Amino acid sequence: MNVYLKPGENLVHDALWDGVLAIVEKLPSNGNTRRSIDEFTEDGMGGSAMRATYSVKQEDGTHKVFQLTLSCEESIDHEDGFWGPGGTRDGDDPAKRVVVAGEHYVLGDDKPDYPKAFKGFGGRRFAIEFLDGRRIVTHDLWHQGVVPPKWRERYPNNARFVQPGGAS
Structure with missing residues (x-):
């Protein structure tokens, strides 16, 4: 399920995407890359997850593909x-x-x-x-x-x- 949200529409979504970008920044790159959100889900109980793909085109025409999964669990701390x-x-x-x-x-x-x-x-x-x-x-x-x-x-x-x- 692809969910297309504008920045600021869902803060958890934005935070997870920022996490994807931070990880991608550390992965190999030759300038010919693609990244996308494959799925963003919310379970209605404070849990959210994002699956994303980052691919780097290789010289031989193949792509090195990285599947990233990030999640966020919201809870209440009663101390x-x-x-x-x-x-x-x-x-x-x-x-x-x-x-x-x-x-x-x-x-x-x-x-x-x-x-x-x-x-x-x-x-x-x-x-x-x-x-x-x-x-x-x-x-x-x-x-x-x-x-x-x-x-x-x-x-x-x-x-x-x-x-x-x-x-x-």
């Missing part, structure tokens, strides 16, 4: 080693965990004698109200990132940021 069981976040003290709007933070030690450069967010002040009613103010909050959808049940929202005077 299991960071968020999943046994991952980096399991080392956090659960009492210091702050999750606001799907973003994960950890309370630092908030030692007053530490320079601001050694505190999360450079020592900026955060007023936090936990959903269980606790309220704290910290100058040492560390951001770990957005919790991927797969792990949001494991790290549900447990707090909100509040302004001085109690407004959120």
